[in-house]
Amino acid sequence: MEERKDSKNILVIDDSVLIRLMAKNILEAEGYNVEAAATAEEAMLKVKNRKELFDLVIVDINLPNQNGFEFIRKLKSEEKYRDIPVMILSADATAPSIRQAVEAGAVEYLIKPFKAAELVKRVVKLIGYIKEEDHYPELKELLKKEINRAKRSNVNLSLVLAQCEGKIRVEISKIAKQVKNRLRDIDTVFEIDKNTLALVLPVTGADGAVVVIKKVKGKLPGKWYFGIGTYPDNGKDEEELINFAKESLMKEISNLKQETAERKEI
Structure with missing residues (x-):
């Protein structure tokens, strides 16, 4: 089993209020610190204004104004975020979209609608557990x-x-x-x-x-x-x-x- 960590910060980007709330609630229940954004522009402001790096970024493909692929490329142009994992969260399960996500820099792809257990499993795979005793x-x-x-x-x-x-x-x-x-x-x-x-x-x-x-x-x-x-x-x-x-x-x-x-x- 992977070693549990003391704290991990995650940024979730999706224009759906419901998806943002679901992802935030699921991951916070597991002990992660989660911030959410509705657009790529809002997300980039959070990235640039934050002193501490996010440990994981979860982004939808279909965002208003700027799509998820463009956001990932901009994020990865920031030297400090080159090695930070990005996961796509999208209803688009086509092979071209998955290939484009990987080319942009994403390392994981989760299809919507998703189950809580599956989201947590992917997050744990990318950044590990949180140190919190449970029974x-x-x-x-x-x-x-x-x-x-x-x-x-x-x-x-x-x-x-x-x-x-x-x-x-x-x-x-x-x-x-x-x-x-x-x-x-x-x-x-x-x-x-x-x-x-x-x-x-x-x-x-x-x-x-x-x-x-x-x-x-x-x-x-x-x-x-x-x-x-x-x-x-x-x-x-x-x-x-x-x-x-x-x-x-x-x-x-x-x-x-x-x-x-x-x-x-x-």
Whole structure:
């Protein structure tokens, strides 16, 4: 496994508000520092005005005024950015576009629409992990056992990922206890990291998971987002179930933030 780093800075350039929000939320949840720009011109200003280099630049091809290929060539003309990796994020999957991206200086190409797990996988490949302890390995072990039980009994199992926006003033362990007090004895509340909880709900389908969220949501301090994955509909093993719940969580975060941004514009 690659060595984890203390901090990494990423610049995401896309004229779609939704794509910018999704990419930013997905990568920030993994511990990366992310800035976003809607145009190549805005992105270049961020590059030139920033003292510390971005460790990775993710850019769409079809940008207003100046396309992604032109931006990459301008970026690579800056000596300090010649060795900084660039990844294309585009709906254009044609061979000519991919070839042109490589010729311009891109080293990775991800097709839209994309899954959160795939984006993170590409980013990790290019710039490594972030140093942040989490407990996903332990969650996988727990889910593996619960999925085996659900399979034998031919019942559902739901995983809920709950993530708080920003820093929590209360210790996550205390919040976990509060949540557990509102659940059944067979349910498990698992601390993933300093602002994320996992709720493992045996014999519970997606509708039941929604009921659980409504039950605990009002008791949590701060603003929380939720993602649901249900066995066997959304995943046949623990890896698939976690990835689906992560995708669901990131979609909720992006959708709610986009709605907030649209209301502000109105």
